[in-house]
Amino acid sequence: MTSPLLSIAGLSAVSDRDGGAPILRDVSLTLERGEVRGLVGESGAGKSTIAKALLGILPRGVRITSGSILFESRDLLTLSAKELRGIMGSDISLIPQDPQTALNPGRRIEAQLTDGLRLKRGMSSGDARRRALKLLEEVHIRDPERVLRAYPHELSGGMRQRILIAAAFALEPKMVVADEPTTALDVTVQKQILRLIRGLQEAHGTAVIFVTHDLGVVAQICDSVTLLYAGKVIEEGRTSDVLAHPQHIYTKSLLAAGPRYDRPDAGLTPVPQAVFEQLRREIGIPEGGR
Template sequence: MNPPVLALSNLSAISDRDRAPILRNVSLEVARGQTCGLVGESGAGKSTVAKAILGILPRTIRVTGGEVKFEGADLLKMKTGPLRRLIGERIALIPQDPMTALNPARRIGAQMTDGPRLWRGLDAAAARALALRLLDEVHIREPGRVLRSFPHELSGGMRQRVLIAAAFALEPRLIVADEPTTALDVTVQKQILRLIRNMQSAHGTSVVFVTHDLGVVAQICDHVTLLFAGRVIETGSASQLLDRPAHPYTRALLEACPRYDRPNAGLRPIPESVIADLYAELGQSGVTT
């Protein structure tokens, strides 16, 4: 069996402000070409895990233990220079908000060609040709016009397609997608998910897909890790976790989600007893939904 592209082992972190645990022994693996969903409610720790992978944790959060291994190298032990180069070339990010992720004062073409020129040494013409090809791959019409445009001149869906194209520009081994469809309407969301899946298949890239939406998980993820309060609650294949959940919290979370195949089924809020049991396991009390 091939080694995983990404392997987190017992990753733990605390807040330097109040010493509160942020991550509690989080472990997960992502195989080559696999999409691993990192799922949880707001505050579960999923974006913190993503930032730990990318080496962009805020200064107020400190890693206290564990490993983040990318192709066998522990990212937590790498010096700043080599880490920046590795993340620039072999790990990419698709951020949540395409409007704030793109520089409003620079044209799309300039922003898409930065990476290929810096990390691959391409000249301006070759970098532009690559950008045009990538925009074509994400089904953007008139890619030449888009390269000349500023971000505010594009729709939200087009901006997100630009970010997807830019993420694949250097053919990274791993992409971290941090809730990339949250700001989009349902129709555009479906198109974006299909694009990410198609691009991933074409380039053989592994993806960590951060989301709170189990409907998105069902559409794009091969494997799922469910977090609560910085701890892994359940992990397994997407079909296993969605169809045969083992943990009471997972079952309760699924029952709280609308199902298009069960239009007449009512939604059930997560019972306070389930949340209380989880906090009891963590040694906390007095917290309810």
């Protein structure tokens, strides 16, 4: 039997900023090679905390209290900074949420796309440039020669997000972590970007952790899904099973509320208050606490 690419087991974290309030509660999940797993939940559920833990960039104020994150059987939580640098950007990479801020405004796209190829893969500038052109073609950018010469502000938000996706796949990582990569984009561009990520991950056999608050997005691109509430796994399984046969009343309510359950003003049925009360009882969140 082969072990999964990623195995998070019993991961708990607290907030030192918030008097030790729990952020993650005994979270476990696995990811096979080439699998796309959605991490879904409302704001504050702990999705980004998991994503950051996977990238070795947990912020000050967040403290892991127990658990392990095995990536190819090595616990990311116990590696040295040097060992983490060897993995991050190389075997594990990020597609960030905000294409506006993720690129360096003062450097041309060519420099930003070829740095990793030269420094981490030892390519010559010529080879790195050729590879960068090929990557831009893979993310369907027309006139890649011009784009390589451009600065970020000369490109649209959708273009910048395509470039960040190209950068995330540039070093053939084994796992890409995408933290709400389409939230800042308008709906038509969102769809294209989701198709693009799915296409690249299929072509390269890359596993993806896809963070989103949107079950509609999960339905579109995730093979499997882990639903979180207040840092606790409420439901998990194959996407098709979870969507067709949700087990927990919270999942059922979210599905009934429609894909934009986070927007009660969209005129959809919100999740009933009683469901949140049940969740809090189950998880053991005290009255008025977290």
